Amino acid sequence: MGEENKEDKKKEIEQKALQGAAAEVISRYGDAAKQHIVGYSGVDNELSVEKKMKKSLKEISEYSVNKDYEYANKKQQAGFSAEVKSVARKNADSIVKGDKARYIRSDDLGRVNDQLVDIAIKDANGVEITSLGSQMKFVGKEPKDLLAHLRSNKSRKYLEEGVFLAVPDDFYDKLIGEKCEPGLIDQEIDKLKKQLDAAKKAGKNEVVKQRKAQLEDMQKIKNKLRKSGLKDAEAMFAREHPKLSTAIDIGKLAHEAGSAQAKTGAAITGSLSVVRNVVACMKGEIEPQDAAIAVVKDTGKGAAFSYATAFSGSVIKGSMQNASSGYVRSLSRTNLASSLVSTTINVGKTITQYIKGELTGAQCVESLGVQGVGEIGSAMYASIALTAVQGTGSVAIKIIAGMAGSTLGYAAAVAVYQELATSLKDYELAVKERIRIEAECEEAVGLICQYRAEMNAAVEQYLTEHLETFNEGFTAMDDAIAENDVNGFITGNVMIQEKLGHEIQFRSQEEFENLMSSDVALKL
Secondary structure (H helix, E strand, O other): OOHHHHHHHHHHHHHHHHHHHHHHHHHHHHHHHHHHHHHHHOEOOOOOOOOEOOOOHHHHHOOOOOHHHHHHHHHHHHHHHHHHHHHHHHHHHHHHHOOOOEEEEHHHHOOOOOOOOOEEEEOOOOOEOHHHOEEEOOOOOOHHHHHHHHHOHHHHHHHHHOOEEEEOHHHHHHHHEOOOOEOHHHHHHHHHHHHHHHHHHHOOHHHHHHHHHHHHHHHHHHHHEEEOOOOHHHHHHHHHOHHHHHHHHHHHHHHHHHHHHHHHHHHHHHHHHHHHHHHHHHOOOOOHHHHHHHHHHHHHHHHHHHHHHHHHHHHHHHHHHOOOOHHHHHHOOOOHHHHHHHHHHHHHHHHHHHHOOOOOHHHHHHHHHHOOOOOOHHHHOOOOOOOOOOOOOHHHHHHHHOOOOHHHHHHHHHHHHHHHHHHHHHOOOOHHHHHHHHHHHHHHHHHHHHHHHHHHHHHHHHHHHHHHHHHHHHHHHHHHHHOOOHHHHHHHHHHHHHHOOOOOOOOOHHHHHHHHHOOOOOOO
């Protein structure tokens, strides 16, 4: 095996290691991403019994609105969206952290319009923890409006029953405040204390009784207040733009997955690179300063590869996991998601190497074939589908010479040459037989050179005509990864696939989701 092949093999092994290392992260974050897909569609296809939720973000966004009470209607509907969104985010967070507890709307437990609890919590065994149920309160335009509502008789039952109150995160921050800046609740408590002291001094017993009750209520509100997991504006955004809101949350999870895996990828490739370059230094093959630079470069490449694998893999896995097709759902439990991404990345590297002149046209095709991409359209004549080329002798050589198409001929010639070379290496032959085989080897080599030249010309002509599209596609994919733009990544990928003559099954995240939820087979 040549030095170049050895190096390629090392890279392939490292990428497989990185891909394997990313499997757990992709599985976990893909499961988390699925929670948002379920929140949007209202259907959990992994459930064996009741799959449909009582409300989904998509369904809520289609609720009718009275123009005379547009804000009030949308505000109320945004409260429903907040419930769905909060459940999806909290479950996603639990999955990422490895927490077995799960959140669920009381409506989906069969308790429609529960008077106390909007969101319940189940433990690892699926048993509801009744003491941790919460009531969602997305009321008012400002935190002070919400506080007034919580102090009113409308919220009396929640305080009496000790129910947790889940409020917009930004409202919570204003109500609770910080050490250096007291929140609205503490400010109100201070006012009530002063009023209580004044009433005591004045001997106003009825006022004293009222202020004590109000102070007790304020303390209960403060103790029971919890963050819902989203801001007030996010709830309204989810009501008006459910699909985009869902995509943003999935994008954030994918970025988190990519960032987390990038550290692991850097550690793996960095460790391997250190060992490799230290040995090279000891052998005198590389200077210490060059070795240090090589380690930094290898570490960066490993981190970038791992980020892209985990980012895109988690999105793909989440979509597959909630597909209507049981077959696709079963595929989500394999390492397919990370494999799809790594293959795309490797194809990009191969094309880039050709563009830079690091590979000839023939080497480019060979590399794409190894990566499972196959031939590059009609310019390559026919696909290489050789299972084996057995036999030696001039008959085989003549058959090869008569084959139409430089690609097929080249592949066959290489296969026969390898077979002949193996014969020479592995067997002791009579002098006459050896001379014959050596002659046929030379003849095969001649054909290889001929076909390789034809193949280079054909490939280079084809790639030259399509380099602009390849460049544009890979640039779009690079930009999409940097911007966490799933649709942008898919668009760049589609541009390249079309030039490769592939049948396109989806052109956007939405179309991918539709494909996953249909009975149409996913073609890999």
